[in-house]
Amino acid sequence: xxxxxxxxxxxxxxxxxxxxxxxxxxxxxxxxxxxxxxxxxxxxxxxxxxxxxxxxxxxxxxxxxxxxxxxxxxxxxxxxxxxxxxxxxxxxxxxxxxxxxxxxxxxxxxxxxxxxxxxxxxxxxxxxxxxxxxxxxxxxxxxxxxxxxxxxxxxxxxxxxxxxxxxxxxxxxxxxxxxxxxxxxxxxxxxxxxxxxxxxxxxxxxxxxxxxxxxxxxxxxxxxxxxxxxxxxxxxxxxxxxxxxxxxxxxxxxxxxxxxxxxxxxxxxxxxxxxxxxxxxxxxxxxxxxxxxxxxxxxxxxxxxxxxxxxxxxxxxxxxxxxxxxxxxxxxxxxxxxxxxxxxxxxxxxxxxxxxxxxxxxxxxxxxxxxxxxxxxxxxxxxxxxxxxxxxxxxxxxxxxxxxxxxxxxxxxxxxxxxxxxxxxxxxxxxxxxxxxxxxxxxxxxxxxxxxxx
Numbered sequence: 001x002x003x004x005x006x007x008x009x010x011x012x013x014x015x016x017x018x019x020x021x022x023x024x025x026x027x028x029x030x031x032x033x034x035x036x037x038x039x040x041x042x043x044x045x046x047x048x049x050x051x052x053x054x055x056x057x058x059x060x061x062x063x064x065x066x067x068x069x070x071x072x073x074x075x076x077x078x079x080x081x082x083x084x085x086x087x088x089x090x091x092x093x094x095x096x097x098x099x100x101x102x103x104x105x106x107x108x109x110x111x112x113x114x115x116x117x118x119x120x121x122x123x124x125x126x127x128x129x130x131x132x133x134x135x136x137x138x139x140x141x142x143x144x145x146x147x148x149x150x151x152x153x154x155x156x157x158x159x160x161x162x163x164x165x166x167x168x169x170x171x172x173x174x175x176x177x178x179x180x181x182x183x184x185x186x187x188x189x190x191x192x193x194x195x196x197x198x199x200x201x202x203x204x205x206x207x208x209x210x211x212x213x214x215x216x217x218x219x220x221x222x223x224x225x226x227x228x229x230x231x232x233x234x235x236x237x238x239x240x241x242x243x244x245x246x247x248x249x250x251x252x253x254x255x256x257x258x259x260x261x262x263x264x265x266x267x268x269x270x271x272x273x274x275x276x277x278x279x280x281x282x283x284x285x286x287x288x289x290x291x292x293x294x295x296x297x298x299x300x301x302x303x304x305x306x307x308x309x310x311x312x313x314x315x316x317x318x319x320x321x322x323x324x325x326x327x328x329x330x331x332x333x334x335x336x337x338x339x340x341x342x343x344x345x346x347x348x349x350x351x352x353x354x355x356x357x358x359x360x361x362x363x364x365x366x367x368x369x370x371x372x373x374x375x376x377x378x379x380x381x382x383x384x385x386x387x388x389x390x391x392x393x394x395x396x397x398x399x400x401x402x403x404x405x406x407x408x409x410x411x412x413x414x415x416x417x418x419x420x421x422x423x424x425x426x427x428x429x430x431x432x433x434x435x436x437x438x439x440x441x442x443x444x445x446x447x448x449x450x451x452x453x454x
Contacts, residue, residue, distance in 0.1 A: 017058035035081040102406035103431035109422035119346040127336035138332035140323040142169030146339040150308050157271040159280030161287050162310040171305040171330040174199050181207035183318035188228035197233050221251035231264040253285035263290045269298045269384040274359040288312050306330045361420045368432035386421040405438040
């Protein structure tokens with residue numbers, strides 16, 4: 001390991017051994033040097049610092065006495081595994097807090113056994129064998145073979161109409177929105193519906209857009225006024241009838257075409273519908289005016305950071321220019337692996353398995369909520385987010401009460417979000433019962449309520 005952070009002042013002040021001692025001790029306390037890290041030999045460090053061996057020997061001896069350092073015969077010197085205070089104590093606290101979580105109902109995680117890890121490993125290994133390709137930088141817009149696979153997959157799964165050269169990849173939705181804002185080259189007025197997308201709203205504001213958040217309505221198009229952009233967030237919209245969806249989407253597409261405006265369709269896991277046949281994306285209704293964004297965080301692995309954007313032709317080149325300058329794309333190895341994963345049919349087979357799994361989990365969870373809290377608790381299913389949103393006052397207080405009982409949940413505005421993606425089926429009933437213990441008064445108001453699915 002390189003220890004270039006050790007700096008000594010030979011012009012006076014503290015003794016040389018103390019300077020060496022204090023810098024190693026501070027690095028160990030802060031966690032900058034991990035326990036069991038091998039230190040340089042006395043000779044190596046003395047030569048590296050251009051000092052005699054004596055101050056290094058004295059520093060190492062004091063580090064050993066104070067419990068920072070241990071020696072192993074014929075192996076050398078190592079940072080001792082047990083330290084007091086500092087970063088080590090904080091790490092222990094975090095580990096303890098993590099161990100105290102009985103049920104994790106937060107987003108951003110899936111159950112390990114639901115992941116298609118064996119096929120994904122094979123694709124990663126195959127990508128790592130492509131030495132000529134992975135030893136060079138990738139295309140800032142995304143690897144060509146992945147973009148071709150994404151264009152074909154988006155059409156099969158969501159009806160999206162675009163060419164490979166109209167697709168840009170990045171590590172997440174926020175990065176794609178940043179590119180889009182740079183391509184548009186100007187601020188304007190953007191409208192999102194409540195509940196919105198806080199991170200997306202932040203990106204738009206950072207690029208000078210005036211952002212309005214309006215209440216969700218079947219007549220959204222009639223309420224957009226002079227907006228330049230409307231952002232549609234499908235994962236947070238309640239389930240509507242097919243007729244309602246058709247009317248609403250048609251009106252939005254007409255608004256975009258007539259005014260030369262843009263719709264950003266954030267189709268977060270839009271193919272991950274399991275209560276009914278998925279409705280195609282809105283993008284085909286106005287491909288010249290709708291920017292389509294898709295990702296794989298819930299379908300594949302949350303740690304695989306690949307999202308993509310299908311652009312109207314008039315925005316494709318300006319987005320490509322922005323991508324070439326800012327280079328926001330994700331790991332080239334992961335992109336090549338994902339291209340193989342899609343090409344070989346693994347993604348669509350895994351999608352079918354996930355639909356069955358999340359249908360079972362959603363039914364078990366809804367039954368447990370109704371059985372445990374009664375009919376007065378109002379909730380809705382956010383299907384593609386694999387979560388239930390509860391409507392209750394004091395969401396943050398309820399989150400903290402759940403945490404005290406070892407249940408990790410999240411809030412979104414005034415809603416409580418309960419994700420079931422990472423929860424084993426056999427733990428669902430117990431997790432909901434534990435929530436009832438944390439919230440003894442919730443659901444017992446005696447009012448007739450609705451377990452509204454959405």
